[in-house]
Amino acid sequence: MARLENSEIARLFGEMADLLQIDGGDRHRVAAFRRAGRIIEGLPRPAEELLARAELDKIRGIGSGTVQRVKQMLRRxxxxxxxxxxxxxxxxxxxxxxxxxxxPTTVRNIHNHLGIESIDALEYAAKVGAIETMPRMGPGMAHKILAGIEAYRKRRGKIALSEAQRVGRRIVRALAELPEVARVELAGSVRRGKAAIGDLDLLVASSDPGPVSSRFQTLADVEEVLVRGDTRCSVRLHNQQQADLRVLPAPSFGAGLHYFTGSKLHNVELRKRAGRMGVKVSDKGVFSRDEVLIDPCPEEADVFRHLGLPWIPPELRENQGEIEAAERGRLPKLIEAGDLLGDLHMHTRDSDGSGSVGEMAARARELGHRYIAITDHSKALGIANGLDERRLAAQMQRVRKLDGELDDLRLLSGVEVDILADGELDLDPALLAQLDWVVASVHKWTNQDEATMTRRVIRAIESGVVDAIGHPTGRRPGKRDPYPLELEAVLVAARDHDVALECNGGPNRMDLGDVDCRRCRERGVAVVLDTDAHAPRHLGRHEFALAMARRGWLERQHVLNAQPWEVLAARRARRLRDHGDPAWRVAPTIVQVPVGFELADDEGEGEVGEVGEGGEVLVDAEDHAWVDVEPLEAVAAPVVTSKPDAEGEGEDSGAVEVAEVDASELEQLRRGLAAGVLDDALRERLSYWLMAGAEDPTLEQALSERGPNPLQVGFDLLSGS
DNA sequence: CTGGCGAGCCAGTCGACGCTAGAGCGTCG
Structure with a gap:
């Protein structure tokens, strides 16, 4: 029998917990089932393997009862x-x-009081006011239930892409073992990479359909056979999905694959085009107007070729302009797994992940990542053991130390900070500014109205310390609708503040979705494709984010983590600069200034605080957010810079910026560049100048001495070493 | 059901919000 994956075992334990709770079983037993499920879900190895090595019951939270049940589950x-x-x-x-x-408790009560056993009956009870007759239930609950039923019906029957793929691929493997099967493919919306899947479509090339069909009907995943034919067969699976099998001869496999991949609208549009060209397209091949077979089309590309088009990737086949683009030779060069250089959202066991920082790094190196960011949860997510400032600062030290020991992987210290109800961030911005990468996400208070939620997210974007908004819409395909959010406004803010939106590849999220990814492309908002890994083995799981991105027409240049880290670092550095370093915004701040030191405020006028006896100045950070002060020792001359207005249009209005070539520094740079080996500081400075357009006349001077085009020299240095 | 403490029993993740009832329970993350 095909192997049962950990996540499926976990789901069975979850079901057991649900049912036991509805049945009124011991709540600690319920909790134990839930815990067992969660643990198995996060195991680094298949449960079957650990079981065989007698290691399963050594895991904390898994006892003999669980082991016995896992054994049975693996079998049946x-x-x-x-x-x-x-x-x-x-x-x-x-x-x-x-x-x-x-x-579970409410379901149990409803059942006990009213004898309700189905959603239809529940809907009726809510409508006629029967719900309100129960203790602790009122009109508010009845309304909530009716709204919930409506939302449920809209998404009913759909399951997440990951699960559809898992079951689908298992069936593909089983069928591929048959000698009668020449080819077998998953078609339909799974092949197109849609987030929520209704039915599974399987396509087999075979000259002997009988054995293929009967094997299909007897698969372990099958619960009931709905349609029993040789070339066409439908079944209902244990997960309540319907799966359709079609068997066709190998010479027309391409035509069939195209036809059954869809989408319907894409096919309709393509057939219209065929009509205009005087041919007909079907699942049997390409025909002339009078039904004479021109080509059975063994490959999909044959179908397109007869219509004068290049092959169109399945993810684009939604009749959203792909045919026209293909016609003009303007199909996007879709982002691919090989384009991705890093992963910027993952958890360790410091919060709710199951691997250590080192284990995550090791796996990332195996995968060939060039950089990863450790982004554990923040303290508001108590259930996930989120980090407070102290723990995060400690983690940052550990991460940086380990990073120093690795030469082939850049290990970044980051966080997934919660966006609180009012848009404040859950951690001190001064600490966030010290990190390499900050993802900000909404996890709690998700039932706010659209205006509040939108303002909340935009406020996080405007903080300046945030690099990406995590899973921006909060959707769970097939399970939960997105929370109300005016995405358009969020996109505008994200673009204005150089904040990326995440396409979270967690198999339950796939958020942003395809349509939203395409909006990002159109609005010029960068997207970052993350795994949100909670275990080392999740790190390779980029395919779900990729599916959304590809369906959203994203190319390499639209995806942030397809760029070298220097580009991302420069974006962050530039944003921190433009927003004023938040370290200075912790109000009020006392700073030391040398005698003769003149402070400039937002308008470039002097005197923003009272000068005390020791030369200290009390700066009211509320009113003067952009006052910028160098530490006493670092200030050689009475030079003061101040930040222009927060919107930051005009560069340095009223501010004095040191923008001259520094002779001693120049000499130092010359030596550094001549050595040909860039140290980290120089590399950073170089990329900042190159990518973010920061002013650096000294660097520019040094570079221009090494070639006619300093930009080119800079790029060569960065990429060459 | 699991693990800890002590050899059979006992306690079990945190915190906020909404609903209904006027403090408490259930849900959701």
């Missing part, structure tokens, strides 16, 4: 306890848990 996709609970509770009650606002 269920266990005695689960069978018993399923018989006792029934599927309707468990289905009710999918309605937002209904938990």
């Amino acid at each position: 996709h269920s266990c005695d306890e689960l069978d018993k609970l399923r018989r006792k509770v029934g599927p309707g009650l468990r289905e009710m848990l999918a309605i937002k606002g209904l938990g």
Whole structure:
């Protein structure tokens, strides 16, 4: 039997916990099932393997009971306890848990008081006011339930791409073993990479369909056979998905694959085009107007060729302009796995991940990543053991130390900081400014209205310390709708502040979705494709984010983590500069200034604070957010810079900036460049100048001495060494 | 159900919000 994956075992434990809770079982037992599921989900190796090595029960939280159940599950996709609970509770009650606002206890109460066992019955009860007759239930709950049912119906029957792929690929593997099968492919919306999948479509090339069909009907995943034919066969799977098999002869496999990959709208449009060209396209091949076969099309590209088009990647086949683009030779060169250089969102066991920083780094090196950012949760997410300032600062030290020991991987210290209800960040901005990479995400208070939520996210974008907004819409394909958010306004803010939006590749999220990725492209907002890995083995899992990005027409230049780290670092450095270093914004601040030192405020006028006896100045950071002061020792001459207005249009209005060639520094740079080996500081300075357009006349002078085009010299140095 | 403490029992992740009821329970992250 095909191997059962950890996540599927975890799901069975989750179901067991749900059913037991609805049944009124011991809550600690319920919690133990949930915990076991969570642990198995996060295991670094297949549970089957650990079981064989007798290591499974050594894991904290997994005892002998769990081991016995896992054994049964591996054998038959269920266990005695689960069978018993399923018989006792029934599927309707468990289905009710999918309605937002209904938990196991409420479902149990509704069942006990009103005898309700299905969503239809629940809807009726809510409409006629029966819900309100129950203790602790009122009109508010009834309304909530009805709204929840409506939302549930809209997305019903869909499952996440990851699960559809997993089951689909398992079926593909099983069918591929048959000698009668020449080729087998997943078609339909799975092949197009849609986030939420209705049915599975499987396509087989074979000259002997009978055995293929009967094998399909007897797969372990099959619950019930719906349509029983040789070349066409439909079944219902254990996960309640429908799977359709079609068997066709190998010479027309390409035509069939194209036809059954869809989308329907794409096919309709393509057939219209065929009509205009005097041919017909079907799943059997390309025909003349009078039904004479021109080409059965063994490959998909043959179909397109007859229509005068290049092959169009499946992800684009949604009739969203791809045919026209193909016609003009303007198809996007879609982002590919090989383009990605790093991963900028992952968790370790410092919060809710299962690997250490070192383990994550090791895996990233195996995968050939050039850089990764460790981004654990912040303290507002108590359930995930989120980091407070102290723990994050300590982690930063550890990460930086380890980074220093690695020469082939840049290990970045970051955080996934929660965006609080009002848009404040959950951690001190002064600390956030010291990190290499900051993802800001909404996890809590997700039921705000659209205006509040939008303002909240934009405020985080405007903070200046945030590099990317994590899973921006909060959606869970097939499970939960996005929270209300005016994405357009968020896009504008993100573009204005050089903040990227994340396309989170977590298999339950895939957020941003395809449409939103394309909006980013159109609005000029950078996208970053992350795995949100919670274990080392998740790090290779870029395919779901890639699916969304490709469906959103993204190319390499639209994706931030397809760029070298220097580009990203420069973006961050520039943004911090433009927003004023938040370290100075912790109000009020006392600073030391030398005698003769003159402070300039936002308008470039002097005197922003009272000068005390020792020359210290109390700066009211509320009113003078952009006052910039060098530490006493570092100030050789009474030079003061101040920041222009926060919007930062005009460079240095009223501010005095040192913008001259420094002779001693120049000499030092000359030596550094002549050596040909860039140290980190120089590399950073170089990329900052190159990518962010920062002024650096000294550097420019040094570079121009090494070639006619200082920009070129700079690029060569950066890429060459 | 699991793990800890002590050899059979006991306690079990945090915190906020909404709903209904006027403090508490259930849900959601």
